[in-house]
Every structure is written in C-alpha cells, then in structure tokens.
Amino acid sequence: xxxxxxxxxxxxxxxxxxxxxxxxxxxxxxxxxxxxxxxxxxxxxxxxxxxxxxxxxxxxxxxxxxxxxxxxxxxxxxxxxxxxxxxxxxxxxxxxxxxxxxxxxxxxxxxxxxxxxxxxxxxxxxxxxxxxxxxxxxxxxxxxxxxxxxxxxxxxxxxxxxxxxxxxxxxxxxxxxxxxxxxxxxxxxxxxxxxxxxxxxxxxxxxxxxxxxxxxxxxxxxxxxxxxxxxxxxxxxxxxxxxxxxxxxxxxxxxxxxxxxxxxxxxxxxxxxxxxxxxxxxxxxxxxxxxxxxxxxxxxxxxxxxxxxxxxxxxxxxxxxxxxxxxxxxxxxxxxxxxxxxxxxxxxxxxxxxxxxxxxxxxxxxxxxxxxxxxxxxxxxxxxxxxxxxxxxxxxxxxxxxxxxxxxxxxxxxxxxxxxxxxxxxxxxxxxxxxxxxxxxxxxxxxxxxxxxxxxxxxxxxxxxxxxxxxxxxxxxxxxxxxxxxxxxxxxxxxxxxxxxxxxxxxxxxxxxxxxxxxxxxxxxxxxxxxxxxx
Amino acid sequence: xxxxxxxxxxxxxxxxxxxxxxxxxxxxxxxxxxxxxxxxxxxxxxxxxxxxxxxxxxxxxxxxxxxxxxxxxxxxxxxxxxxxxxxxxxxxxxxxxxxxxxxxxxxxxxxxxxxxxxxxxxxxxxxxxxxxxxxxxxxxxxxxxxxxxxxxxxxxxxxxxxxxxxxxxxxxxxxxxxxxxxxxxxxxxxxxxxxxxxxxxxxxxxxxxxxxxxxxxxxxxxxxxxxxxxxxxxx
Numbered sequence: 001x002x003x004x005x006x007x008x009x010x011x012x013x014x015x016x017x018x019x020x021x022x023x024x025x026x027x028x029x030x031x032x033x034x035x036x037x038x039x040x041x042x043x044x045x046x047x048x049x050x051x052x053x054x055x056x057x058x059x060x061x062x063x064x065x066x067x068x069x070x071x072x073x074x075x076x077x078x079x080x081x082x083x084x085x086x087x088x089x090x091x092x093x094x095x096x097x098x099x100x101x102x103x104x105x106x107x108x109x110x111x112x113x114x115x116x117x118x119x120x121x122x123x124x125x126x127x128x129x130x131x132x133x134x135x136x137x138x139x140x141x142x143x144x145x146x147x148x149x150x151x152x153x154x155x156x157x158x159x160x161x162x163x164x165x166x167x168x169x170x171x172x173x174x175x176x177x178x179x180x181x182x183x184x185x186x187x188x189x190x191x192x193x194x195x196x197x198x199x200x201x202x203x204x205x206x207x208x209x210x211x212x213x214x215x216x217x218x219x220x221x222x223x224x225x226x227x228x229x230x231x232x233x234x235x236x237x238x239x240x241x242x243x244x245x246x247x248x249x250x251x252x253x254x255x256x257x258x259x260x261x262x263x264x265x266x267x268x269x270x271x272x273x274x275x276x277x278x279x280x281x282x283x284x285x286x287x288x289x290x291x292x293x294x295x296x297x298x299x300x301x302x303x304x305x306x307x308x309x310x311x312x313x314x315x316x317x318x319x320x321x322x323x324x325x326x327x328x329x330x331x332x333x334x335x336x337x338x339x340x341x342x343x344x345x346x347x348x349x350x351x352x353x354x355x356x357x358x359x360x361x362x363x364x365x366x367x368x369x370x371x372x373x374x375x376x377x378x379x380x381x382x383x384x385x386x387x388x389x390x391x392x393x394x395x396x397x398x399x400x401x402x403x404x405x406x407x408x409x410x411x412x413x414x415x416x417x418x419x420x421x422x423x424x425x426x427x428x429x430x431x432x433x434x435x436x437x438x439x440x441x442x443x444x445x446x447x448x449x450x451x452x453x454x455x456x457x458x459x460x461x462x463x464x465x466x467x468x469x470x471x472x473x474x475x476x477x478x479x480x481x482x483x484x485x486x487x488x489x490x491x492x493x494x495x496x497x498x499x500x501x502x503x504x505x506x507x508x509x510x511x512x513x514x515x516x517x518x519x520x521x522x523x524x525x526x527x528x529x530x531x532x533x534x535x
Numbered sequence: 536x537x538x539x540x541x542x543x544x545x546x547x548x549x550x551x552x553x554x555x556x557x558x559x560x561x562x563x564x565x566x567x568x569x570x571x572x573x574x575x576x577x578x579x580x581x582x583x584x585x586x587x588x589x590x591x592x593x594x595x596x597x598x599x600x601x602x603x604x605x606x607x608x609x610x611x612x613x614x615x616x617x618x619x620x621x622x623x624x625x626x627x628x629x630x631x632x633x634x635x636x637x638x639x640x641x642x643x644x645x646x647x648x649x650x651x652x653x654x655x656x657x658x659x660x661x662x663x664x665x666x667x668x669x670x671x672x673x674x675x676x677x678x679x680x681x682x683x684x685x686x687x688x689x690x691x692x693x694x695x696x697x698x699x700x701x702x703x704x705x706x707x708x709x710x711x712x713x714x715x716x717x718x719x720x721x722x723x724x725x726x727x728x729x730x731x732x733x734x735x736x737x738x739x740x741x742x743x744x745x746x747x748x749x750x751x752x753x754x755x756x757x758x759x760x761x762x763x764x765x766x767x768x769x770x
Contacts, residue, residue, distance in 0.1 A: 032763065123591060126583040140734040143768060147746040155762035164750040171747065174734045184635055184718025186687065186725060193726035204765045215690060217588050219693060222721070225714050229632050239579065261579050294584040330566050330613055334586045344770070410692055414667065415587055418611055423673070531572040 001376075003328065003420030008429070011380050015390050015427055022346060022354060029357040031254035035364045042367040042374070044432075045317050045467075050287050056512045058450075059139035064315040064439075064518025065286040068359035070310075071303055072514070074524030077243040078257060078266060080507040082247060087255070087270040091117040092493040094256060094271035094300070094485070096242045099127025100216070100475065101458030102173055103223035104482025105489065106234050109275070112490030116234045117323070118227070119258050121241035121296045121527065125224045128279055128294055128436075128459065129436065129478055131218025133337035133411060134200065136479075139473035141197065144205040146170040153473060156202040156361045157438075157466020160314070164445040165464035169473065172480040177209060177298075180479065185222045186211055198331035198342040200471035201282075202361035213337050213411045216475055241300065241527050244506065245274065245454070247307050248499030253308060253453035256477060261527070269392045273453050273494035277299045277478075277484045280437035280459040283529040286318055289434040293452060300525035305441040307509050310449045314439025314462040319469055322343055322365035324433025326388030328419045333433045336412065338362075338471040340391055340428070343408060344399040348390040348427065349378040355389075362466045366432040373431070380429060388429040398423050402520035436474060438465050447485040452493070457485035550616040551721035567594055567609035567620060574769070587611045590696030593666065616727045626697040626707035639711050640723035642681020649712045652678050655706045656762050661699035661709055663741045671699045671709050679714060686713060687720035 028040070040046050052062050052069040091108040096104045098120025106116045118124070139149040149170040154161045177195075181187060188196040188210045197206040211218035227234050239240065239261040246268065248254045255270040256392050277432055278301030282293025291297070306312055321334040341347070343360045348363075349372055356368035373379030373387040381387050393412075397404050405413050405424045416423045439462035445453045458478040465473060513519065552570060559574040568582060572762035583591030592609035599617035609622065631648050638644050641714035645652055652675070674689035690713035699709045737743065753761070 032759065105708055122579070122583060123589075126589055126591060129582075130589045131584045140728075140731045142730060142733075145746075146738070146743050147604075147750055148765070150750055151765060154758060155765075159755045159758055159762075167747055167751060171738060171743065173736060174731060178731060178735060181725070181728075181731075182722060184721040186691065186717055186721040187728075189726055189728065191726060193728045193731065195728055199770065201766070205768045212691065214588070217694065218691075221714060225718065226631065226635070229634065231632065238698060251736075292586065292587075294589070295578070295582045329564055331571075411588070414692070415611070440561050462584065490569070528577065528579070531569070532575050532577055533573050 002426060002449065004426065005383055008380060008382070009535040011350045012352070015392055018352035019392065019395065019410065023171055023395060024394070026393045027357045030364060034043060037368045038371060039363055042370045043363055044287050044289070044320055046285065050519050051316060055516045057516050058309050059312045062315060063254065065318065066288050067284040067389045068281060068299055068315065070520045070522050071284070071299060071524040071526055072306055072519055073518050075513065076307065076506045077523055078511065080503040082257065082266070082503055084268050084501045086268070088267040089106060089117060091115045091270065091272040093273050093275060093489045094269050095257060095275045095277060097277035097279060098124040098236065099277065099279055099458065099478065100129030100220055100223060100237070101482035101485070102275070102476035103220070103227050105275045105277055105379055105457055105486035106227055106480050108185055108483045108486030109224065109229055111464050114239060114490035115269065115495055116309050118234060118236045119256070119269060123238050125153070125220050126294055126296060127220065128297060129216045129220045130337060131292065131294060132475050133213040133335060134339035134342065135198070135210040135215050135472045136472070137172060137203070137207045138177045138209060138476065138488070139205065139207050139395065140174040140177060141205070141207065144207050146173065149308050151205065152203050153380065154466065154472040156428065157468050159466065161466035162463035168445045168462055168478060168484065169480055172308065173476055176479045176483070178475065180219060180222065183222050183453060185218055186495045187395045188212065199359060200338055200342055201359045202470045203228035207531055208342060209523035211411045212340065215285070215341055219475060219479070221345060241525070242304060243525060244503065246501050246503060247306050247308055247505055248498045248501055251452065252499070253451055254495070254498050261390065268520065272498060273455060274458055275457060275489050276305055276441065276457045276484065277457045277482060278460045280375040282434045284433055288321065290324060291434040292321055292324060292333065292335040293434070296528065298526050298529060299437070300527065302440055305449070305454060305456070307500065308505050310451045310454060311442045312462065313442045313469060317438045317467040318434060319436035319438055320364055320366040320432040321435035322362055322369050322432050323391055323430040325428065326386050326431040327382045327429040329386070330419065334385060334415070335435070336391060336428055336430050339398070340393055340409065340412065343396045343404065345391050345393045345395050345444065348392050350380045351378065360471045361468055361470060369432055382429065386431065388431040390427040391430045392427045393423040393433050394425055394427065398517040399407035403500060436469055438462070438467055438469055446488045446510070447481055448488060457481040548704055550614065552614050552620045555621060556619070557713055561614060563614065565614055566577040567607070567612050569593055571609070571615045581622040582607060585610045588694060590694035591624060591707055593698045595621045596748055606666055608666045608696070623698065623701055626701045626715060628697055628700045628711060630708065630711045635722060638719060640683055640719040643680055644719065645681060645683065645712065645716065651705065651707055652712055655679060655707060656702060656705050660702040660704065664698040664702040666696060666698060667694060669693060674713060675707070678716060683716045683719050685726055686716035690717065
C-alpha cells in the first residue's frame with residue numbers, strides 16, 4: 001500500500017527506473033562562485049523586499065526579516081513602575097530557557113557552586129534541541145582535527161563567522177562528547193568503541209556523531225534528567241516565560257520579570273547573573289515558510305537582550321533546511337534529517353534525475369531545490385499545491401544494507417509510516433523549511449555580552465555560524481556555549497554586589513520608539529504563535 | 536503574524552469531533568492538534584515540539600460506538616469523525632533522585648532505585664498505550680531480569696509522554712525507570728571510545744594551539760584558498 005496519490009506514484013516509477021544507474025553516479029559539487037550565484041538568485045535571504053532595517057536601539061540599521069523586526073521594535077508588556085521590591089525568588093544565576101543550552105548552563109553553574117533558577121516558557125525540554133535528529137559534530141577521529149573542523153565551519157558560514165567563537169566551538173567539541181557520555185548519553189558506536197560518524201553537508205571529514213535519529217532528544221532528556229537530580233541547587237520553573245529583563249543602577253542585568261503563562265501573573269526573579277538561552281524564532285514564519293521549530297520559538301531572547309542594549313548581528317540570514325517534509329499535508333514543514341542524505345539518499349526531480357550534489361551546505365542545497373521547482377519547473381506538486389523534490393531514501397538500504405533505516409532512522413520511518421509511507425520502499429517528498437536563526441545577540445567566547453550580567457548561549461546568539469550553519473553544529477553550539485555560559489555566569493555572580501533593581505531601560509525604550517515614530521502595534525516578546533482560526 | 540496554513544473546505548466536508556465532550560466541526564485532514572486550534576483554543580499545555588519528539592501532546596480518545604480506547608500524539612494523529620478527545624499533558628509519576636557517578640550498572644541498582652520495577656504485572660497495557668509503538672512490557676521484563684543493556688536498547692525511542700504510566704495497574708513510571716537504564720548503559724556499559732580519549736589528551740597537551748592561532752590570523756582570501764584546497768574524505 002502506498003500513501004501517495006496515483007499522479008505522484010507515476011513520478012516515483014521514474015525515480016525507481018533511474019535508481020540502479022544513479023547509485024553509481026555522483027553529481028558534482030559547486031564551486032564557491034557557483035554557490036554564490038545560486039544563493040543570490042534563489043535563497044530567501046536575498047529577497048530584499050522581505051527585510052527591514054530596524055530604526056531604534058544600539059544596532060539601528062541592522063537588517064532582519066520584517067516579521068522579526070516587528071517584534072524587535074515592539075512595546076514592552078509592563079511599564080517602568082512595576083513593583084520590584086518583592087522578588088518571588090533570589091538566586092545567583094537565572095537561566096532563561098529550558099532547552100539544551102539552558103540545561104547545560106544550569107549544570108555547569110551549579111558545579112561552580114551557584115544556586116540556579118531555570119525559567120522556561122513551556123515544559124522543561126520543549127525546545128528545538130529535542131527535535132534535532134541528525135547529529136553533533138566533533139573532530140575526534142585520527143583523520144580529523146579541530147583545525148579541519150574550523151575550516152569547514154568558517155567556509156560553510158561564507159567566511160563571516162567570529163573566529164574566537166568558532167575556535168571555542170571546535171576545540172570544546174570532543175570535550176563535550178565525553179561530557180555527554182559521562183552523563184549517560186548513548187552514542188551510536190561500533191562494538192570496538194569507534195563512534196559511528198557520517199558526513200553532513202559541507203563537512204570534509206566524517207564527524208557527525210549520532211544517537212539513531214533521536215540525537216537531540218537523547219541529549220535533551222539526559223541533560224534534563226541530570227538537572228532534576230540536582231534539585232537542591234537548581235530550581236526549574238515551567239510555564240514561566242521572561243517578558244522583560246531587569247537592570248540595576250549600574251547598568252547591569254540583575255534578574256527578570258516572568259509571567260505565569262496560565263494565571264498571567266507577573267513576578268520578579270532577582271539574580272546576580274542571567275543566562276539567556278531562549279532559542280530561535282521559526283514560529284514567526286518568515287516569508288510565510290513553514291518551520292521545523294517547536295511551538296515556543298518566537299525570538300523572545302533577541303527582543304529581551306536588545307532592549308537592555310545588547311548588540312545584534314547576522315540576523316539578515318536565516319537557515320532554511322533543504323529537506324522539510326512536503327507530503328503528506330499533515331507534516332508539511334517538519335524536519336527530514338540531513339542524515340538521510342548523509343547515509344546516501346539523493347535529491348531527485350520529477351523525471352528521476354539528479355540535479356544537485358546531495359551534501360552542499362544547507363543554504364546552497366535549499367536554493368538548488370527552490371530553483372528546481374520554481375525556475376526549471378521540474379519539481380513535483382502535491383494535490384494541495386505544495387511543491388517538492390524527491391529524496392530517494394530507498395537508496396540507503398541498497399548502499400548501507402537492509403535494515404539500515406530501522407536502525408539509523410527510526411524516527412523518520414515512524415513519522416512517514418504513520419501516513420502509510422514506507423521510506424525504505426518509497427522516496428520522501430521534501431522542500432525547504434524555516435529551520436534556524438543563524439544570527440542573534442552578539443557575544444564573546446566566554447558568552448559575556450556588552451551588557452554586564454548578561455550571558456548568551458545557543459540559537460539566540462549570533463556569530464559562531466556566520467551566515468550559514470552546518471548540520472551538527474547546533475547541538476554542538478548549545479552544549480559548548482551552554483557550558484561556558486554556566487561557568488562564566490557563576491564566576492561573575494560570585495564577584496558582584498547587586499545595586500538597586502529598576503526598569504529605567506523600559507522607559508528609555510518607549511521614549512526612543514516615540515521619538516523615532518515607531519509603532520508596530522505589537523507587544524513583545526510575543527511568547528506564543530497564534531494559530532487559532534479567526535472567524 | 537503569518538499562521539499555519541488552514542485548508543480550504545466547505546461546510547459539508549467538516550466532521551464532528553468532541554474536545555472534552557463538547558462538539559466542534561473541523562476539516563477532516565487536520566491533526567488533532569491543529570483541529571483543537573481550528574476550534575479556537577490557544578494551546579499552552581499539551582503542545583511542545585509539534586513534530587512527534589517531545590511527548591507534550593499525549594491524547595486518549597474513543598470513537599463513538601467503539602468500546603476500544605485509543606492513544607496517540609495530538610500532533611501526529613489525524614482526526615476522525617466522532618472522535619472523543621482527552622488531552623493528557625501531564626501525569627504524576629514517581630521519579631527517584633540519584634547520582635549517576637555513584638551507581639553501578641547492575642540489576643541491584645535498578646531494584647534499589649526503583650523497587651516497584653519488580654511489581655510489573657506484565658499485562659501489556661503500557662505497550663498498547665505507547666504512541667511510539669515501543670514494546671514497553673518487554674523492556675520492563677528486561678528490567679525485572681536486570682538486563683540494563685536490553686532495557687536501554689528497547690526503550691531508546693521513548694519520548695517520555697507518560698501514557699504508559701497513565702495506564703499502568705502496577706503504578707509504574709516506566710519511562711523514568713527506562714532513562715535510568717539508558718544512562719547506566721551510556722556511562723558504564725557502552726564500549727569505550729579510545730579515539731575520543733586520545734583526542735582529549737592531544738587537546739589538553741595543546742597540540743592544536745599553534746595551528747588554530749595561525750588559522751585565526753588569516754584574512755578572508757587566505758582562508759578561502761585553504762578552504763578550497765581541503766581534501767574531502769570519501770563517503
């Protein structure tokens with residue numbers, strides 16, 4: 001039984017007929033010049049009319065998607081007269097965000113002797129970390145090295161990455177793998193202990209470590225379990241998004257206002273240092289794209305940090321993952337892991353032909369898919385009008401042996417299997433989907449920012465990936481910089497004496513909006529997407 | 536703000552579903568989660584990743600006239616006519632605190648950390664409830680034998696939604712016991728990766744410091760040349 005309608009099955013027959021030949025054929029990779037040209041012509045980042053230069057704040061003039069600019073230029077939830085004299089809790093380190101970066105920060109801060117509060121918008125672990133499937137990079141094989149990893153990262157990012165951040169990423173990478181394993185994470189290994197490592201887009205060495213295709217989930221549930229084991233020192237408050245940071249009279253961040261998402265009551269959490277680990281903003285649906293992101297990905301951290309004066313960067317580039325599901329309609333936009341291509345599946349057009357090297361960097365691969373559908377009209381169109389190209393997953397078992405899909409891609413097999421599509425027998429239809437925020441709040445390698453007391457980790461930050469992130473470097477980023485943030489924030493917290501908390505920055509922000517004549521009509525951070533039907 | 540695309544349907548195509556007993560008419564192609572939003576609810580509980588990985592949207596349902604009880608994830612299950620839905624976003628479950636560094640990867644660790652593991656009746660209600668189609672009963676049986684490696688392997692795809700615990704007549708929190716088994720396996724029983732330990736020694740010894748400093752000092756043109764000249768490890 002096939003879950004595909006007859007007209008799509010016709011195209012599948014053509015994919016099947018060319019498969020024996022294609023298995024022996026490799027499509028050439030693009031030169032740097034070719035990459036530049038296709039990005040300019042087809043990547044969503046180059047549609048100028050969908051961008052807006054923000055008009056207020058320290059990074060005035062920074063271009064970003066219109067949908068993001070609207071929330072960054074938004075009005076605060078509360079006024080400057082909010083009562084700060086009665087904090088609901090006082091702590092050394094407040095970690096904002098309960099994903100992989102936040103959990104890593106909490107653990108390392110606790111190990112430095114800090115009392116920690118984690119405030120998170122939804123449940124602890126409701127984060128993009130949980131959904132990351134394919135893997136985590138680390139140069140730990142003899143054929144590989146941190147300097148080789150460095151070159152891959154910086155070339156994939158179009159040579160715009162912040163060098164200190166890339167160095168931290170690649171040198172800490174093997175350390176993080178060991179740390180995760182010591183916490184009990186189960187990596188895919190050969191019986192002799194060799195990590196099973198694959199290529200990802202833009203890698204020159206096989207260094208993608210995995211835990212089946214639940215790599216992010218395995219990291220998240222392990223970190224979460226460990227945080228829960230340390231509840232004497234780490235208090236987790238769920239359904240408590242931060243709506244505003246709080247500063248003291250010396251311009252340092254000294255806590256945050258959280259909202260109880262269910263009762264809507266606002267309370268002050270006083271802290272000597274704050275780690276912002278709030279993730280990205282896929283739920284803002286830039287240019288109307290579907291997204292792979294979790295429900296709470298609404299760019300809150302960028303809004304919060306910017307209002308207290310932390311510079312932003314790289315937000316003119318968003319990552320569109322080349323392989324979002326394009327069929328069936330119920331799962332459009334959800335992630336089809338890059339590991340599918342890493343294991344050998346080729347992208348194929350409706351006539352069964354290859355049209356792009358399968359493992360270009362993500363932005364280039366996505367642009368090639370868009371060109372194939374829009375300009376060349378060689379994509380497949382589903383009954384609901386969604387375009388896509390084939391990802392020839394049955395090749396995997398021919399190349400890697402029968403049973404590989406159940407062993408290495410159980411989440412993918414399960415997701416498509418729910419809709420009667422056996423990905424070991426039939427290809428998957430895919431199209432680019434909004435996946436990752438390459439840019440964000442600027443930081444130093446120790447995760448500190450221009451604002452004292454404010455530390456940054458994970459997708460909310462900008463600089464490490466330049467203008468394009470490679471697969472497997474986000475799970476790495478959250479753990480590397482989450483750990484650094486926890487350590488830095490706890491060390492900083494030991495050294496300071498808090499001044500008087502205040503919300504003067506809210507007043508100044510409102511005044512600046514007024515003087516610039518900016519009124520987007522949005523109260524931000526927006527906290528949740530609005531998917532209710534308005535009748 | 537741009538919202539998720541709503542399908543275009545005529546009134547005649549809408550089907551009835553019942554959200555906690557109250558009827559709503561919704562398009563037949565929606566997932567349970569999107570149907571609840573279509574009905575006008577703003578979700579806070581019972582929504583997380585929306586992609587089948589986080590376990591926030593466990594749902595129990597019946598179809599009118601059918602005595603069987605069904606389970607699924609709201610974000611991964613398509614609505615059916617006359618579906619009676621109850622979201623189970625939270626279920627109270629026993630969890631024991633432990634220090635992974637102090638434990639031994641042996642049967643006694645499972646039995647002392649979670650003595651209730653031995654109370655499992657083997658009824659299989661958990662397996663029937665699992666939206667991941669994990670054979671929970673079999674991994675619990677492995678746990679009762681103290682087979683940590685098998686429990687870890689069989690439970691690996693668990694998203695910790697808690698539907699197994701909600702159905703268990705022996706009041707087990709299977710998913711909490713299973714993560715203990717997986718962490719014991721990952722830390723103590725998995726084969727050691729010598730190449731990783733060697734790399735850590737090299738980093739510790741500063742073996743890459745000079746190369747890294749040199750790379751960081753290069754301008755864009757020089758980096759570009761290096762990047763182009765990389766040799767790519769064959770597939």
